[in-house]
Amino acid sequence: MWKKYRTALELLQAIIVTGLPFVTVNGESALRFDIPTLKLHLFGSVIWMREFYLVLAAALFFLLLISFVTIILGRVWCGWLCPQTVLLDFGEGLATLFGKKLARKVEKLLPILLSALVSLTMIWYFIPPAETFRALFVSPTITTFFLVLWAVVSLELAFLGRKFCMSICPYAMLQNLFFDKDTLIIEYDVSRERDCMKCDACVKVCPVGIDIKQGLSTACIACAECIDACVEKTARKHIPPFPNYKGKILRPKTFWLGGAAAVAASTLLVLIWSRPAVDFLVTRDNATLPSGLNRYSYSIHNNSGEERMLELSSPDMVTLLGEHTLRLKPFSAIHGRILVKANGKLEHLHLTISGRSISINREAGFL
Numbered sequence: 376m377w378k379k380y381r382t383a384l385e386l387l388q389a390i391i392v393t394g395l396p397f398v399t400v401n402g403e404s405a406l407r408f409d410i411p412t413l414k415l416h417l418f419g420s421v422i423w424m425r426e427f428y429l430v431l432a433a434a435l436f437f438l439l440l441i442s443f444v445t446i447i448l449g450r451v452w453c454g455w456l457c458p459q460t461v462l463l464d465f466g467e468g469l470a471t472l473f474g475k476k477l478a479r480k481v482e483k484l485l486p487i488l489l490s491a492l493v494s495l496t497m498i499w500y501f502i503p504p505a506e507t508f509r510a511l512f513v514s515p516t517i518t519t520f521f522l523v524l525w526a527v528v529s530l531e532l533a534f535l536g537r538k539f540c541m542s543i544c545p546y547a548m549l550q551n552l553f554f555d556k557d558t559l560i561i562e563y564d565v566s567r568e569r570d571c572m573k574c575d576a577c578v579k580v581c582p583v584g585i586d587i588k589q590g591l592s593t594a595c596i597a598c599a600e601c602i603d604a605c606v607e608k609t610a611r612k613h614i615p616p617f618p619n620y621k622g623k624i625l626r627p628k629t630f631w632l633g634g635a636a637a638v639a640a641s642t643l644l645v646l647i648w649s650r651p652a653v654d655f656l657v658t659r660d661n662a663t664l665p666s667g668l669n670r671y672s673y674s675i676h677n678n679s680g681e682e683r684m685l686e687l688s689s690p691d692m693v694t695l696l697g698e699h700t701l702r703l704k705p706f707s708a709i710h711g712r713i714l715v716k717a718n719g720k721l722e723h724l725h726l727t728i729s730g731r732s733i734s735i736n737r738e739a740g741f742l
């Protein structure tokens with residue numbers, strides 16, 4: 376009953392997570408954090424780590440989203456979407472295709488193969504897939520990362536598996552803080568206990584090995600396997616299963632928490648999309664230089680997927696000594712220095728960068 380929906384959602388999650396690094400917007404991965412330049416490519420836009428307010432807004436959105444999902448839907452993430460659960464479910468599901476005799480061996484072997492894909496997928500969120508394939512077993516850094524991640528994920532799946540959800544996962548430990556009396560959980564109907572056939576089919580299928588008849592356990596990942604197993608027994612008697620979903624999805628908290636998460640998401644999007652295509656910062660360096668000569672450091676960030684040719688100039692009576700014409704690749708930044716010689720008395724320097732549909736002026740002191 377629930378299994379087919381869960382498998383469909385798990386498949387969708389696996390396709391999205393594995394496929395997203397291959398999707399490009401404005402010539403860049405849809406979602407990728409570039410470590411050398413400390414910038415996050417996000418669906419055709421770029422977030423620089425210096426833009427702390429955006430990082431903060433994103434953190435606030437995720438906090439609200441996690442609170443909303445957990446308080447209203449309980450451990451739906453753990454049982455239906457968590458990559459750990461998806462991997463283990465895939466491993467078990469694929470193993471059953473090999474028949475009873477081989478199933479056990481295949482179940483042990485498959486996580487090793489799946490872990491290699493997990494390792495590659497993790498790298499793709501930092502290095503574009505095409506570059507990863509070119510550098511794999513050529514670049515010592517990428518090869519080491521791939522092998523170490525592969526080993527760690529394989530060992531974790533082989534030796535911890537579902538135990539990870541019960542004992543180590545920090546999100547699982549937070550459940551007690553988030554749950555309230557109306558949170559969606561899976562509960563055994565104690566009021567009908569006398570009719571229960573005590574067949575323990577619900578216990579045998581439980582991936583974390585708990586007995587739902589004993590009451591709600593913090594180890595339960597809300598996968599609904601026990602409901603499906605019980606339905607097979609109770610359907611013959613035309614009675615509802617004993618374990619079942621319990622909770623209120625539509626209630627005031629759903630709307631205000633969901634609304635707060637939606638507002639945070641919209642604010643984040645507005646902040647990202649309303650930024651200028653090019654950012655220009657100038658500061659005067661405290662360097663000891665001959666009178667009438669000042670040195671300035673500048674940073675120019677190209678927030679767009681368009682290559683830009685920019686000209687550095689000043690409307691003041693000065694001479695700029697340094698590179699004037701700057702080429703910025705899409706989503707790149709330039710940090711440079713320029714010497715400025717005043718051709719008269721000057722208190723403030725104005726610097727301008729201009730290019731196609733761009734003209735930004737900045738002011739800095741002149742000594």
Ligand code: SF4
Binds near residue numbers: 572573574605617618
């Ligand atoms: S599967 Fe259903 S009927 Fe069988 S023991 Fe579990 S709750 Fe009772």
Ligand code: SF4
Binds near residue numbers: 580596
């Ligand atoms: S008790 Fe039921 S819902 Fe909870 S983990 Fe076990 S099978 Fe899944």
